[in-house]
Amino acid sequence: MITSNNAPAKDAKKVAVIGSGFGGLGTAIRLATKGYKVTLLEARDQLGGRAYVYRQDGFTFDAGPTVITAPFLIDELFTNAGRRTEDYLKIVPVDPFYKIEFYDGSSFDYNADEAATEAKIRQMSPGDVEGYRAMIRAAKDIFDKGFTELSTKPFLNFTDMLKVAPDLIRLQSHLTVYQFAARYVKDDRLRRVFSFHPLLVGGNPFQTTSIYALIHHLEREWGVHYAMGGTGAVVQAMGKLFGELGGETRLSTAVSRILVKEGKAAGVVTESGETIQADAVVSNADIATTYTKLLSNEKRKRWTDKKLKKMRYSMSLFVIYFGTRKQYPNIAHHTILLSDHYKELLSEIFIDKKLSNEFSMYLHRPSATDPSMAPEGCDCFYVLIPVPNQQSGIDWQREAKPFRDRVMQWLDQHYMPGLLDNLATERYFTPLDFETTLRSHAGAAFSFEPIFTQSAWFRPHNHSEDIENLFFAGAGTHPGAGMPGVLCSAKIVEDLVCQRIPLKV
Ligand SMILES: Cc1cc2nc3c(=O)[nH]c(=O)nc-3n(C[C@H](O)[C@H](O)[C@H](O)COP(=O)(O)OP(=O)(O)OC[C@H]3O[C@@H](n4cnc5c(N)ncnc54)[C@H](O)[C@@H]3O)c2cc1C
Numbered sequence: 001m002i003t004s005n006n007a008p009a010k011d012a013k014k015v016a017v018i019g020s021g022f023g024g025l026g027t028a029i030r031l032a033t034k035g036y037k038v039t040l041l042e043a044r045d046q047l048g049g050r051a052y053v054y055r056q057d058g059f060t061f062d063a064g065p066t067v068i069t070a071p072f073l074i075d076e077l078f079t080n081a082g083r084r085t086e087d088y089l090k091i092v093p094v095d096p097f098y099k100i101e102f103y104d105g106s107s108f109d110y111n112a113d114e115a116a117t118e119a120k121i122r123q124m125s126p127g128d129v130e131g132y133r134a135m136i137r138a139a140k141d142i143f144d145k146g147f148t149e150l151s152t153k154p155f156l157n158f159t160d161m162l163k164v165a166p167d168l169i170r171l172q173s174h175l176t177v178y179q180f181a182a183r184y185v186k187d188d189r190l191r192r193v194f195s196f197h198p199l200l201v202g203g204n205p206f207q208t209t210s211i212y213a214l215i216h217h218l219e220r221e222w223g224v225h226y227a228m229g230g231t232g233a234v235v236q237a238m239g240k241l242f243g244e245l246g247g248e249t250r251l252s253t254a255v256s257r258i259l260v261k262e263g264k265a266a267g268v269v270t271e272s273g274e275t276i277q278a279d280a281v282v283s284n285a286d287i288a289t290t291y292t293k294l295l296s297n298e299k300r301k302r303w304t305d306k307k308l309k310k311m312r313y314s315m316s317l318f319v320i321y322f323g324t325r326k327q328y329p330n331i332a333h334h335t336i337l338l339s340d341h342y343k344e345l346l347s348e349i350f351i352d353k354k355l356s357n358e359f360s361m362y363l364h365r366p367s368a369t370d371p372s373m374a375p376e377g378c379d380c381f382y383v384l385i386p387v388p389n390q391q392s393g394i395d396w397q398r399e400a401k402p403f404r405d406r407v408m409q410w411l412d413q414h415y416m417p418g419l420l421d422n423l424a425t426e427r428y429f430t431p432l433d434f435e436t437t438l439r440s441h442a443g444a445a446f447s448f449e450p451i452f453t454q455s456a457w458f459r460p461h462n463h464s465e466d467i468e469n470l471f472f473a474g475a476g477t478h479p480g481a482g483m484p485g486v487l488c489s490a491k492i493v494e495d496l497v498c499q500r501i502p503l504k505v
Contacts, residue, residue: 013501014038014277014278014280015037015501016039016281016282017281018041018268018283018284022048022049022490025040025235026487026490027471027490030494032247034494036497041276042249043252048232049064052232053235057375059425067334068483069224074089088241091226093225094223094224094225098334099334100189100338101337102340106124108189112220114220125187128184132194140217143214145167146171146211151485155456156461173211176206192205194213197213198212200482201481202315202481203314204347207449228369253270254271255270255271256294257297259277260295263467265464266469280469280500284473286441287477288448288476289440291308292441300467302466303466311454314449314481315444316388317384319383320383322408323380325424326377326379327377331368332368333369335364336360337360337361337363337415345359353389361385363411364382387403390432390443431445447475447476447481456478460477471497
């Protein structure tokens with residue numbers, strides 16, 4: 001148990017937060033800053049949720065998020081609490097943001113330097129520079145509405161949705177992100193470069209609403225960042241801040257049930273049988289799991305088991321963490337390797353739910369920026385491959401090893417010569433692990449798929465529609481997955497808790 005002497009007032013309202021992903025941790029900090037007595041309950045032995053850290057044979061592996069795109073949302077947690085982020089954490093820019101490699105041998109990288117990016121576009125497809133300029137203007141428009149105005153606004157009533165409908169029509173949010181990019185640039189490689197972003201939040205670029213084109217503007221405006229020591233250092237800094245604010249963190253404490261009295265959340269019961277009373281409960285656990293497992297006995301009008309079954313869940317991921325005895329200095333910090341049959345591959349993953357013979361992947365090399373992540377002379381990596389979620393029926397206990405072998409052999413032959421002879425350490429995480437270790441419904445890596453009919457009002461609200469005083473922060477609620485999204489959900493929950501369960505009556 002981690003506690004501090006900086007306790008909130010004795011009669012402060014109590015909030016139990018289930019889960020310490022960025023959404024849970026962000027909410028816990030915000031409410032502790034306001035003076036609530038917050039208990040954070042985490043099933044695993046570390047904070048961070050998907051941002052878990054594996055330390056192995058001298059290597060440090062961030063398990064999940066690696067691309068920090070909205071550092072101001074992290075800053076806000078510290079400044080609200082009267083602290084300075086730089087006293088806890090060193091966040092540095094990454095350049096280039098990404099290097100995208102195509103299987104035909106060509107590649108494209110970009111950063112915030114508009115002239116340099118245009119020069120690279122000119123080189124790849126001279127006719128696309130004008131279109132690119134128009135595209136980034138349109139992405140800014142979407143950002144101004146979709147992020148600045150809507151990402152921290154709760155969509156609790158359908159009228160909230162109706163109010164924004166004219167803007168959604170004006171911004172052509174019926175288009176997919178790929179269709180949006182295709183309107184502006186002709187070269188198919190560039191279309192892929194400027195439309196892969198939904199994959200970072202669990203969406204298929206060929207099905208996700210073009211609202212997600214705002215990610216490109218977010219990158220350009222604030223850059224892509226890295227926390228020295230890895231994303232785990234952000235989690236540690238947030239955990240420290242929460243303790244300083246008087247928050248109580250209980251690791252290895254899984255919640256088995258949310259207590260409900262007269263239709264209101266009144267606390268939680270842990271798997272060991274302990275009851276923790278609270279005035280409000282915030283679930284950062286997977287929402288489908290929260291409803292089907294932690295509230296299985298409660299009457300639910302909107303989020304019934306049947307309705308949850310019908311929802312579309314994001315793809316899953318197969319992630320291999322590995323360290324090499326040699327270094328690969330030419331590999332960028334963030335590399336994306338895109339297959340030629342990109343569209344077909346994504347259909348296989350999202351629609352047919354088949355394990356393909358081909359793969360597109362994201363290769364992470366934090367030691368490009370931060371040598372502390374690997375022993376001297378070595379390199380630290382993870383490779384992430386989108387794969388179907390657990391609705392596929394794939395038996396990962398059987399398939400994991402052959403799949404790992406195919407990926408590593410491909411990398412060795414096509415991209416990282418000598419890899420197999422220089423492996424120093426390795427481990428992997430499969431869709432089955434998302435389902436069991438992370439308790440995610442259908443083993444989805446990003447909860448509900450971010451399609452239009454599962455966004456904003458259509459997504460489970462930040463305040464439960466079924467149980468009073470139960471709130472949601474995290475990937476499955478508004479605005480959605482990704483560190484920026486879940487940190488915005490924390491902001492929404494802070495406001496809702498303050499309105500509905502004021503500190504002083
Ligand atoms: C491999 C990978 C790479 C990613 N890369 C990026 C990236 O580069 N940039 C980016 O912005 N986003 C990225 N994402 C997405 C981002 O990581 C997630 O959307 C975000 O971190 C999810 O946060 P969350 O608040 O929903 O909580 P989660 O991280 O899902 O954490 C939920 C927590 O709840 C706990 N829990 C569940 N049930 C219980 C229970 N019954 N009792 C107690 N605790 C419970 C779980 O153990 C877990 O710790 C990535 C995701 C993955 C998987």
